[in-house]
Amino acid sequence: MTITGPLWLVVNTASGSYSADSADRLQACCGAASTGVEIVRTINFPDEELPSAKDLDAAGVRVLAVFTGDGTLNAAITRLEDWSGAVLPLPGGTMNLLSKRLHGDQDAESILTRLCQGKGRAVRPLVGTTSHGTALVGLLAGPGTVWNVVREALRESDVPGIVTGTAEAIAETYEGPNVHIVEPDAGREEGYPLIEITPTGEGLRVKGYYAESIADFLSQGAALLRRNFREGPHDDLGLFRQITLRQTDGSPIDLLLDGEPVEGGTQEVFGLAPSRVDLLATGHDD
DSSP: OOOOSEEEEEEETTSTTOOTTHHHHHHHHHHHHTSSOEEEEEEEETTSOOOOHHHHHHTTOOEEEEEEOHHHHHHHHHHTTTOSSEEEEEEOSSSOHHHHHHHOSOOHHHHHHHHHTTOOEEEOOEEEEETTEEESSOEEESGGGGHHHHHHHHHTTOHHHHHHHHHHHHHHHHHSOOEEEEETTOSOTTOBSEEEEEEETTEEEEEEEOOSSHHHHHHHHHHHHTTOTTSSSEEEEEEESOEEEEETTSOOOEEEETTEEEEOOSEEEEEEEEOSSEEEESSOOO
16 A cells, blocks of 8 residues: 555654654655655644544545554554544654554564555454543553552652652552452452553453562562563463453453543453554554
């Protein structure tokens, strides 16, 4: 698939991979590819609103490139569900899980250059479905998600927030109610302080993270801050088409949807469905 014509770009200046000359370098990639592609507008989110399908169609734009983290990518892509154009996810955040799924471990300039040269395809990968919206790359459920507050304080260099948030996070994950899987029958009966659900082409890949001491919780919290969930003790629970979670005390479940906090209900059902908008990929997509 070859990109031609005008292209809009969304950036988030607070994202992990953004720099002041990022947009200029991406524009240069289009020119180097000699396909007539030009970034004619750059949208600075959140100072500017994310574009709608109507906005893009009125401008004659068929491709929206999004150079942000996974949370903003989720917001931009779900806003365009059922649009007839395509979205190009670029790695502009810290972990860039969606970009890695679609392109492999490539930088934004290499990805855009390949697309401009026709080395890409439109795909509709399986994504997670929830009552709160779509999870493009993953969900976290349970009291362990409270470490997200500490991560945000670190991002803003808020030292008092880091200290207070860390103390509260340890207490919440060590003493709070666990989340357990009620359908299908899987995992520990006592549940887990943190469950990770990742949509893949084979199903929802589910892992349950646990810890048996405060030191373990500190280690898991540090891993959560880095969004490196493979560290620390966990159970690989398998692949499922649908999964239902409930908190052991019946209270609402705290969720992170593509890294963004959501207050869940007392029971949550997660499933799989194809993406409702074309995404442009240059690598293997599962």
